[in-house]
Amino acid sequence: MVRCDMSTGRYITLEGAEGCGKSTHAARLAEVLGAVLTRETGGTAVGQRIRAILHDTAVTDLAHRAEALLAAADRAQHIHQVVGPALTAGRHVVSDRSVYSTLAYQGYGRELPLDEVRHINAWAIADRWPDLALLLDAAPEVLERRMKGRQLDRFEQEGDAFHRRVRDGFRAMAAADPQRWVVIDAGQAFEVVAAAIRAAVRERLDI
Ligand code: TMP
Numbered sequence: 001m002v003r004c005d006m007s008t009g010r011y012i013t014l015e016g017a018e019g020c021g022k023s024t025h026a027a028r029l030a031e032v033l034g035a036v037l038t039r040e041t042g043g044t045a046v047g048q049r050i051r052a053i054l055h056d057t058a059v060t061d062l063a064h065r066a067e068a069l070l071a072a073a074d075r076a077q078h079i080h081q082v083v084g085p086a087l088t089a090g091r092h093v094v095s096d097r098s099v100y101s102t103l104a105y106q107g108y109g110r111e112l113p114l115d116e117v118r119h120i121n122a123w124a125i126a127d128r129w130p131d132l133a134l135l136l137d138a139a140p141e142v143l144e145r146r147m148k149g150r151q152l153d154r155f156e157q158e159g160d161a162f163h164r165r166v167r168d169g170f171r172a173m174a175a176a177d178p179q180r181w182v183v184i185d186a187g188q189a190f191e192v193v194a195a196a197i198r199a200a201v202r203e204r205l206d207i
Pocket of ligand 1: 018040041071072097098099101102103105106155156
């Protein structure tokens with residue numbers, strides 16, 4: 001079980017590739033826990049403006065480092081304005097993505113130096129890392145099927161190699177820090193995944 005300050009709420013993040021069902025499961029979990037539901041990027045008004053840049057397919061020349069810094073700026077605002085105050089007030093927080101998405105997408109995916117990405121983000125979040133990270137993991141074929149017909153944003157338009165690195169990155173982080181991470185097979189039926197998420201939260205955080 002992750003050791004944390006019992007006087008504050010718990011910070012739970014759902015991570016995974018596009019199409020893994022994270023947003024729907026985040027909403028379900030937040031409802032069950034009576035938690036604050038939020039997301040990165042775009043969990044604040046400032047963050048929504050940053051997200052618009054990051055997702056815009058017309059933005060074709062964004063430097064990888066600028067992309068990483070925009071994601072970190074979104075996150076700094078989000079922790080300051082939403083996550084931190086909610087936790088301090090004793091509320092649990094369920095976030096659709098977190099700092100781990102930057103490590104996966106900008107670190108592993110864009111192949112920026114991991115230590116540097118981690119360092120910049122530790123500063124952005126004032127070292128407030130999630131208490132529990134749930135990785136909804138699924139094979140690329142499953143995700144591709146789910147994404148069919150959807151209009152793709154700047155990240156979704158990236159090639160297979162990028163998405164493979166992102167998935168491997170998430171799995172590597174989970175394997176390296178098993179106290180904080182739980183990997184759930186997102187290829188299973190919705191209710192099975194929801195039950196696995198609920199069980200993981202109960203077991204790891206006792207809530
Ligand atoms: P989503 O919020 O609809 O899942 O889409 C977010 C996209 O942004 C997704 O492709 C992952 C990407 N992303 C990053 O590249 N870095 C980040 O730090 C975050 C939070 C998201």
